[in-house]
Amino acid sequence: MNDIRIVDAKKITETVRDLCIKANLCLNDDVRQALFNASLSEENQTAKKVLNLLLENAKLAEVNQLPLCQDTGMVIVFVTIGENVHVTGNISAAINEGIRVGYRKGYFRNSVIDSPLSRNNTNDNTPAVIHYDFAPGDEIKITVMPKGFGSENMGNMKMLNPADGIAGAEEFIIETVKKAGANPCPPLIVGVGLGGTMEKAALLSKQALIRAVGSPNPDPVLNELEERFLRRINQLDIGPAGYGGLTTALAVQIVSYPTHIAGFPVAVNTACHALRHRTEII
Amino acid sequence: MEIMTPFLDETIKNLRAGDNILLSGFLYTGRDAAHKRLLELAENGKKPPFDYGGQAIYYTGPCPAPPGRVIGSAGPTTSGRMDSFSPRLIKEGLRVMVGKGARGEAVTNAIKEHQGLYLAALGGAGALLSLCITESEVIAFADLGTEAIYRLTVLKMPLIVAIDSEGRSIYK
Numbered sequence: 001m002n003d004i005r006i007v008d009a010k011k012i013t014e015t016v017r018d019l020c021i022k023a024n025l026c027l028n029d030d031v032r033q034a035l036f037n038a039s040l041s042e043e044n045q046t047a048k049k050v051l052n053l054l055l056e057n058a059k060l061a062e063v064n065q066l067p068l069c070q071d072t073g074m075v076i077v078f079v080t081i082g083e084n085v086h087v088t089g090n091i092s093a094a095i096n097e098g099i100r101v102g103y104r105k106g107y108f109r110n111s112v113i114d115s116p117l118s119r120n121n122t123n124d125n126t127p128a129v130i131h132y133d134f135a136p137g138d139e140i141k142i143t144v145m146p147k148g149f150g151s152e153n154m155g156n157m158k159m160l161n162p163a164d165g166i167a168g169a170e171e172f173i174i175e176t177v178k179k180a181g182a183n184p185c186p187p188l189i190v191g192v193g194l195g196g197t198m199e200k201a202a203l204l205s206k207q208a209l210i211r212a213v214g215s216p217n218p219d220p221v222l223n224e225l226e227e228r229f230l231r232r233i234n235q236l237d238i239g240p241a242g243y244g245g246l247t248t249a250l251a252v253q254i255v256s257y258p259t260h261i262a263g264f265p266v267a268v269n270t271a272c273h274a275l276r277h278r279t280e281i282i
Numbered sequence: 283m284e285i286m287t288p289f290l291d292e293t294i295k296n297l298r299a300g301d302n303i304l305l306s307g308f309l310y311t312g313r314d315a316a317h318k319r320l321l322e323l324a325e326n327g328k329k330p331p332f333d334y335g336g337q338a339i340y341y342t343g344p345c346p347a348p349p350g351r352v353i354g355s356a357g358p359t360t361s362g363r364m365d366s367f368s369p370r371l372i373k374e375g376l377r378v379m380v381g382k383g384a385r386g387e388a389v390t391n392a393i394k395e396h397q398g399l400y401l402a403a404l405g406g407a408g409a410l411l412s413l414c415i416t417e418s419e420v421i422a423f424a425d426l427g428t429e430a431i432y433r434l435t436v437l438k439m440p441l442i443v444a445i446d447s448e449g450r451s452i453y454k
Contacts, residue, residue, distance in 0.1 A: 053404055053440075061355070061409035070345045070355040070408040107348040109355075109428050119315075121427055150360045150382075150405065182453055183360045183383040185405035241404055242383060242453055243442065274406045 005082070005138040007282060009089025012142070015280050016098025019144035020075065021106045023276040024067040027058040030213040031189070031275050034250040037214075038187060038240075047245025051187075054240070054273055068274040069185075072108035073146035075099050075128040076206065082137040095142075096126040111149070131203065143210060145277040151188070154180035157202050157267035169194065169266040170229060176268040177233050177249065182242020185272035188249045189213055190233065193267040195257040201265035208253040209271050210279075217254060226252045240273070284438065288336025289378050294399050297443045299450040303401070304438040309340040309380060310421070313359050315429040317367040324374050331422030331431055334371070338378035338401070343428040344412070353418040353434070355408030358382040361400070365389050372396050384453035385445060393445055400445035402452070414439040 032055065039051035061068045077095050081087070087094075103110060103125040110125045135141075156176045160168045173192060180188075193204025217223035229252040239245025250273070259265060285293060287307030297303070310332055312320065323330055341361050345354025361381030368379060369392040377398045382405035385393075393400060403411055417435035424430050445451045 050404065053407055053410065057404075057407040057410040060413060064351075064409060064413070065348065066351075066409040066412060067345055067355040068409060069406045070343060070357050070412075071359070072345065072355075107346045107354050109343060109345045111343070111428070123427070153360070181384055182402075182405070183362060185382070237454070241402070243402075244452075244454075272406050 003084065005085050007085055007087050007140060009087055009091060009094035011282055012087065012091060012094040012140070013098040013101065015142055015282055016077065016095050016144060017102035017105065019142065019278040019280055020099055020102030020146065023144055023146055023278040024072050024106060024108055025065055026062050027068055027274065028277070031250070031273065032058055034213045035187070035273060038247040038250060042245055042247050044239060044245035046243050047239045047247055050240035050243060051247065067106070067108055068276065069148055069272070070109055071111060071148035071150060072103065072125070073148045073276070074112055075125065076145040076147055077128045077130045078133070078143040078145070078207070078210070079130060080133045080135050080141040082139045083134055084138040085140055087140070092130055095128055095130055099126050099128055100124040140282040141279065142282065143277055143279040145209070148272060148274070151184035151270045151272040154184040155205070155267070155269045157198065157205070157265065159198060160264040160266055162262065162264050164264060166225065169264065172266055173229055173268050174232050177270065178236055180270055181238055184270040185274070186238055186242060186249065187240050187247045187273050189271040189275050190229070190249050190252045191269040191271060192252060192254040193257070193269070194254060194265070195259035196265055198265055200257060201267035202269070204255040204257055205267035205269035208255040209269060209275060210277055211253050213251045213275070219256070222254045222256060226254055287338060289338065289399065290336065291397065294377065294397055294447050297399060297446055299443050299446045299452050301443040303441050303443065305401070305441050306437050306439070307435070309338050309434045309436055311342050311344070311432040311434060312339045313341050313343050313429055314363055315426050316423055316431050317364050319423055321367050321370055324370055330374065332433070334375035334377070336377060338380055339376060340434065341379070341381035344432065345408070347418070353412055353415050356412040356415060357408030358403040358405055361385055368392065372398055380441060384451070390445055390449050390451065393447065394449040397447045399443065399447060401441040402444035403439070403441055411439065
């Protein structure tokens, strides 16, 4: 039998705390680069100005240690646990404690409420939405993604028929972005999940957002679809902040999964230009 | 163009959708939960916590103020969620709204009918916008936390006229 590595749950708390703080204060380089590239290629002068203001906002946030956006989100956490790791303590509790401490320390907004019905603020931005997975090895990989609801509210999913095909999925994706208009704070990163089941497609569309913006999809078929969808989305003239222009999205990122003979699930998760996620391996 | 609050009839009339303005003066914050309460006050014939005359409501739920600052990040939230409340508040005398994103037909009609104005702040630029805020004070519904009504003093806050008093919109 392999040696089992012991990890103290406290280490998970500290990691989640630091990831929350970094994610909210510091725009990832890939998104920053994509905004910069768009500011150079954008032809609409208002749009160019907006893109430069967004880069300025990222700079000001970092210098002044202010969150990029006041909606510091509900936190989604992806955890991949190595099969040869044993965590002492409750992992979910440790993750939520990391959020609690990080949000207090960072002076971030508490946006989570106890129930969609009673709607009382939990006052510490917990609980998180946590997705667990397992992998060989003795490491723990944690990705923290604070997601604002201006963009989250504009996501959508549909159970298409196989006969609808990729053309049906394409129309649904474009229509979702078009309907969202200025609300999700374009330029967007459009996460797409194809296949699986209803909840799997939704999860894939969120996981799709983690890939570095500007990196090609390793699957050439999906890569071609991403490029085609992005071209169409950027012809919608929604533009940065919805004021018009060529930059409605910075990227379309697709993840696909096996599905059932009778189905073609498609989910779209829109992320704003302040796409925040940070990963660390313990 | 620089504008000071309170908004004068003349100022509102002269602004056109697409105009860039720098706003100084007061902004009263209010989003989903505060709007629900403002509507209840109106429906019960009670006075709002601030006089709507010439004032602007800013759809934001700010972050807490870090040490040495008056407020944390404070960018706009999606205005569309306030669409079911706004026509009534406009009827009560509210003239100017600040947020992000398109508004429904009923809001646009109310803006036209009562010579109002809808201004857009840059969504997701919460850090940049918070640096235009020089004072902040909770004036009502303190129990709502970030959703309380704050009176913000702003200095040269960059905004764009999104819907003007004739109902023209920058959003398609």
